[in-house]
Amino acid sequence: MLKLSPAIKNYAWGVVGTDSKVALLSKGVIEQKPYAEMWLGTHKDGCATVHLNDAGDKIDLINFLKENPTWNKVSGSQELTGQLPFLLKVLSVAQPLSIQAHPNKQLAVKLHKEQPQHFPDDNHKPELTFALTPFSALAGLEINSIAIERLSSFESLSELMKTIGFCSEDILAKGGDEYSLSREACRMLTASSDEIKAKFVVSMKQLVDKAQQILVEAKDKTTISPNVTMSLQLFVSLCSATSSPTDTGPVLAAFFLCHRKLSPCDAIFLSANVPHAYLSGDCVEIMATSDNVVRAGLTPKHCDPVILSSMLDDCGVEQMKMIPQLPTSSPDGSVTTFFIPSISDFCLQRACVSASNTSSSPVIIPMMNVPRILLVLGRPCMIEAVHVSKSSKSQETSHDEEIKQEHTKKEDEKEKENPRKFNPLMKLFAEEGTALLIQPGTQLILSVADPSHSQMSSSSSPSSESFNPSHSQIIPSDCSMIFIASENVRA
Numbered sequence: 001m002l003k004l005s006p007a008i009k010n011y012a013w014g015v016v017g018t019d020s021k022v023a024l025l026s027k028g029v030i031e032q033k034p035y036a037e038m039w040l041g042t043h044k045d046g047c048a049t050v051h052l053n054d055a056g057d058k059i060d061l062i063n064f065l066k067e068n069p070t071w072n073k074v075s076g077s078q079e080l081t082g083q084l085p086f087l088l089k090v091l092s093v094a095q096p097l098s099i100q101a102h103p104n105k106q107l108a109v110k111l112h113k114e115q116p117q118h119f120p121d122d123n124h125k126p127e128l129t130f131a132l133t134p135f136s137a138l139a140g141l142e143i144n145s146i147a148i149e150r151l152s153s154f155e156s157l158s159e160l161m162k163t164i165g166f167c168s169e170d171i172l173a174k175g176g177d178e179y180s181l182s183r184e185a186c187r188m189l190t191a192s193s194d195e196i197k198a199k200f201v202v203s204m205k206q207l208v209d210k211a212q213q214i215l216v217e218a219k220d221k222t223t224i225s226p227n228v229t230m231s232l233q234l235f236v237s238l239c240s241a242t243s244s245p246t247d248t249g250p251v252l253a254a255f256f257l258c259h260r261k262l263s264p265c266d267a268i269f270l271s272a273n274v275p276h277a278y279l280s281g282d283c284v285e286i287m288a289t290s291d292n293v294v295r296a297g298l299t300p301k302h303c304d305p306v307i308l309s310s311m312l313d314d315c316g317v318e319q320m321k322m323i324p325q326l327p328t329s330s331p332d333g334s335v336t337t338f339f340i341p342s343i344s345d346f347c348l349q350r351a352c353v354s355a356s357n358t359s360s361s362p363v364i365i366p367m368m369n370v371p372r373i374l375l376v377l378g379r380p381c382m383i384e385a386v387h388v389s390k391s392s393k394s395q396e397t398s399h400d401e402e403i404k405q406e407h408t409k410k411e412d413e414k415e416k417e418n419p420r421k422f423n424p425l426m427k428l429f430a431e432e433g434t435a436l437l438i439q440p441g442t443q444l445i446l447s448v449a450d451p452s453h454s455q456m457s458s459s460s461s462p463s464s465e466s467f468n469p470s471h472s473q474i475i476p477s478d479c480s481m482i483f484i485a486s487e488n489v490r491a
């Protein structure tokens with residue numbers, strides 16, 4: 001295994017300074033500016049860095065994987081690009097992100113070819129979000145019955161929607177699925193003409209006043225439902241945060257998208273075409289290696305109403321899936337959980353290392369034949385890498401084995417030609433924020449950190465930042481939470 005440094009993104013919506021989980025994990029000097037995302041992967045707009053040795057030599061992860069085939073996918077025989085199929089991130093969200101959806105593979109190829117300036121990748125971008133703190137998001141279209149309740153409790157809005165041609169009765173009369181109202185509202189509000197936008201510009205202030213009035217009047221009486229209250233509150237707060245008066249995003253977000261409040265350790269999967277917007281909180285996110293975003297509002301950036309409209313055809317029935325968790329608990333109480341989506345690009349494993357996981361009772365993470373990226377949150381822990389010998393690999397046919405040996409021979413020869421020296425770590429005291437590239441064929445042994453081992457981290461620059469439980473609300477103070485990202489070999 002080798003240490004990695006993430007790429008950091010200081011987007012304006014990020015949490016500022018030392019309040020940002022991303023800033024704390026980045027291990028750099030923290031300034032008074034937003035720290036929104038950290039990226040651990042090979043994407044060209046934010047490639048991670050591999051620390052090669054004690055001498056401080058570094059190289060981009062993509063070039064490292066290109067030069068060192070035995071650290072790349074073992075089963076692959078195609079020309080190595082160094083590209084990992086997945087991108088692991090941590091997000092610290094202070095302000096709402098734009099309402100967005102991500103294209104499927106086919107559409108991504110088309111968009112990248114036609115508009116590379118807006119769509120940097122020819123790849124889809126399914127996403128899995130794991131909440132680290134209470135996490136608020138809008139994800140998926142809202143079902144008709146809830147949208148109707150919101151509209152009927154807010155007459156000023158339903159009147160305004162009628163003036164732009166949105167009539168609930170007519171839409172429902174046409175049939176369609178249980179998301180037909182929200183889908184149509186989404187289409188109209190994003191594709192709105194200048195004339196429609198002008199109507200919103202003059203009405204938005206009145207709408208906000210009216211929403212506030214309803215909230216005040218309802219305070220003592222229970223005249224409006226929690227659903228309506230939440231929508232009105234969200235609408236008011238989104239309007240105050242939106243700089244553009246022609247942005248219909250606050251209406252779309254508050255009344256026609258589904259509000260999700262994730263508790264720490266909840267996970268959601270966003271497949272292609274699902275409109276969503278993160279509102280606040282910290283999360284670990286894993287996605288296919290791509291940065292293709294089709295925006296629909298809550299942003300001054302380029303929006304794509306026509307493309308979004310076509311994507312909405314395929315959004316609704318499946319909506320957003322909660323990922324089934326497959327926990328394996330060992331007798332010592334440690335738990336390993338997998339989040340396995342329906343696509344092949346990624347899966348996420350989470351392991352908890354508690355005080356009972358001493359070196360004689362560690363958490364064992366079996367080897368995989370693909371490269372993995374590991375990230376440590378919470379308490380420091382010990383991580384030991386054991387390269388599993390080929391003969392002990394289970395149930396491979398002799399033919400498979402022959403092909404692999406031939407392949408490995410070629411890889412070994414290629415690596416011998418390569419003069420760049422690096423020293424893989426075999427055992428490591430890993431504090432919060434430690435990120436590692438794990439070589440294929442490596443079994444990991446995780447155990448509670450022995451303070452006497454803290455000197456062992458000399459192979460990297462020792463961090464002055466000690467573990468601070470107050471920044472890890474979700475992780476018990478005696479626990480390390482280990483995230484391991486890989487390709488989804490089960491798909």
Ligand SMILES: [Zn+2]
Binds near residue numbers: 100127276
């Ligand atoms: Zn997204």
